């Protein structure tokens with residue numbers, strides 16, 4: 435019998451966004467659509483970008499000792515952060531000016547975070563207001579909204595910002611302490627980066643700019659007494675972001691003013707050649723002995739990176755660049771896909787390491803890596 439004539443091929447269906455295979459693919463997707471100056475700003479690090487590269491390499495260098503034959507039934511990524519239940523330990527790190535990546539802006543990012551149960555730390559340099567972001571996150575099962583601060587030129591302005599974050603329903607404040615001056619940004623300078631018209635830090639409208647010159651910035655650089663002052667002004671827990679040294683971790687705990695620390699080198703954007711966060715984290719955890727919860731950021735791109743961060747003592751991780759790359763490439767939907775993928779990879783990592791939950795993750799899962807990273811034997815009974 436002759437073969438029936440072939441039906442014409444259906445018109446190809448283009449998915450709204452290409453399937454996302456791994457987080458690092460978002461860089462190419464964003465590069466293709468972003469203005470070169472915005473790309474330089476979002477993707478770049480400081481100077482020779484050695485810390486930027488080291489952040490990734492330090493997670494990659496760690497090797498896992500998985501456990502077999504564990505009972506994995508009921509596996510869940512659910513955890514708690516400073517007592518707050520979370521669907522999984524993923525937060526969005528504060529990143530300035532989302533509207534430079536996509537018109538959906540921070541509200542789009544927040545809708546994605548809400549849909550995926552992720553927490554969000556809103557930058558004080560955000561290009562959309564905290565009230566609108568808070569509404570987007572006001573969903574059952576949504577993660578917490580935190581507000582990140584740089585000290586403003588006048589204390590009353592800083593306080594006005596704190597009140598605004600409190601009134602919007604933010605659950606914590608984050609004082610960034612690793613960027614008293616702008617890092618050496620070769621890539622931004624080469625690209626001639628400037629804020630595009632119509633995008634800017636909406637929370638800072640009407641506030642006095644920093645006094646001119648280096649001495650003006652140094653006068654605003656937060657000091658330990660500023661941390662105590664800020665903590666005394668608010669009922670919200672105060673986290674410090676950008677601490678790397680174990681002795682500073684101990685000072686933070688001793689101050690009694692600090693609720694937790696974000697172990698961060700600002701994604702390699704401030705002091706180039708600062709240690710990668712995967713090196714700092716276990717040493718800070720050892721110095722603190724559980725006195726403060728730790729969140730870590732910098733180069734977290736894989737579910738296994740999340741697992742390693744928990745094994746080194748973090749309670750949660752924060753994601754910086756992938757959120758703006760995903761936003762640039764696919765708007766709010768892109769950010770939701772990115773978070774979904776990382777959650778799914780983390781679920782797989784838990785299962786394959788023999789852990790039923792984040793609480794099961796411990797230092798014994800880590801083998802010593804090329805960077806001389808710490809190792810231990812699994813504690814009995816785990």
Ligand SMILES: Cc1cc2nc3c(=O)[nH]c(=O)nc-3n(C[C@H](O)[C@H](O)[C@H](O)COP(=O)(O)O)c2cc1C
Nearest residue numbers: 476527528529530557610700701731732733754755
């Ligand atoms: C484009 C960009 C803007 C950022 N803006 C801020 C900011 O406003 N406040 C802040 O505390 N950190 C800021 N950060 C640092 C991030 O919060 C975070 O520490 C870093 O991006 C984590 O590294 P990752 O990008 O490798 O995940 C920014 C980072 C990037 C990439």
Ligand SMILES: O=C(O)C(=O)c1ccccc1
Nearest residue numbers: 529530531559613700703
């Ligand atoms: O670019 C940054 O990393 C950052 O933290 C920042 C600082 C001042 C204004 C905008 C962003």
